[in-house]
Structure formats: structure tokens, C-alpha cells
Amino acid sequence: NPRLGALTLTRRPGLNRVVWGLDYAGPFSANARQSGRNGPLAAPGKYKLVFRSGSVTDTSAFTLMPDPRVVRDGVTAEVMREQLEFNLKLRDLVTDAAGTQLKLDSARVKSAGTDRSRRVAQLDSVFLTPPIRYSKPGLQSHIQYLYSETSGADQKVGKDAVDRYKVLRAQLDDLRKKLAEIMSK
Secondary structure, eight states, rough: OOOOOOOOOOOOOSSOOOOOOSSSOOOOOOTTTTOOSSSOBOOOOEEEEEETTEEEEEEEEEOOOOHHHHHTOOOOOHHHHHHHHHHHHHHHHHHHHHHHHHHHHHHHHHTTTTTTTHHHHHHHHHSSSOSSSSSOOHHHHHHHHHHHTTSSSSOOOHHHHHHHHHHHHHHHHHHHHHHHHHHHH
16 A cells, blocks of 8 residues: 555644655665655555544545656556556565565674574675675665666566566575575574
């Protein structure tokens, strides 16, 4: 479901304003200030706002219309829905990558001084981009780059992006499996 930003309503009586930025929740980040931000934009369509306060519930329906300039360029509502669906999958991949980062950090600490530390360091070298100029990007950077590229414009998601998602998903799943195996021994 789309979210209404980072929203906290007051308990004060009177007029309280709510603004929806037309976005879904963004990916998880270990940085609390970034977590949930920069989510995919909602596609045109019918939405429902449900407001609850105590025992009172009020529901309002509304229609989110596409930008006429985008429609004029030939981008249909169906294309925007497909893009949203793809970007939600990518958002989840970015979230999984952030979770993997936390698990790698923990594994690095837990395996320090053991024979597992070398294998954890190998996974780290595949996942992370080394902190030197012009280094080869790690898996996490590739995932983040694909997410930023497909969420930047209203357009049909290309076959290359779909294929790249499948490769990155498989690589992350493989890395997570290897990490779990290392840490279970």
C-alpha cells in the first residue's frame, strides 16, 4: 500500500493537514533517517484513504490521474503500473541487500580471529565496493544503481533491466546462502 510519508498526526482538535507525496515506502536502510524514503511513485488509478480515530472510521475514494505530458509521450497507465510493480520488486531487492550488509557486518565481528573470517572477507569483497577511487563496484552498488535508474522516469521497463534484476537477485540469494552456510559451521 502507498504510504503517507513519515506522518504523525497531532491530537489537537481542529484542522490537521496530511500530504501524500504519491510514493510507496522506500527500501530499508540501516540509517534510520534514510530508511523508507525514496520509494517508487504510485501508478495512476483508484485509491482509498481510510482515516481512523478511536472508534470512528472514515473512508474516501479518489482517482490519481497520470501526468498529461507523460501520456502525450505515449506512456500508458498500464506501462506505469508495470513500472511500479517492477520497482517494488527492486525496492525489496535493495532492502534485502541492506539486510545482507547487516548480516555481513555481524559475521565479520563474530568470525574475527577464526578460520571463517577469510571466507566472510571473500563475500565482503564481492558484496561491497572497495573504498578506493575507480574500484570495481560490488554487488550492493549494482543493485542500488539499477533501482535508481528504473525509478527516475515514467517509461516502459526495458528487457535489459528485467534481465539484470534476475541476475542480481540470483547473485544476492547465492551470497546470502553462502553466508548462512559459513556461519552455521
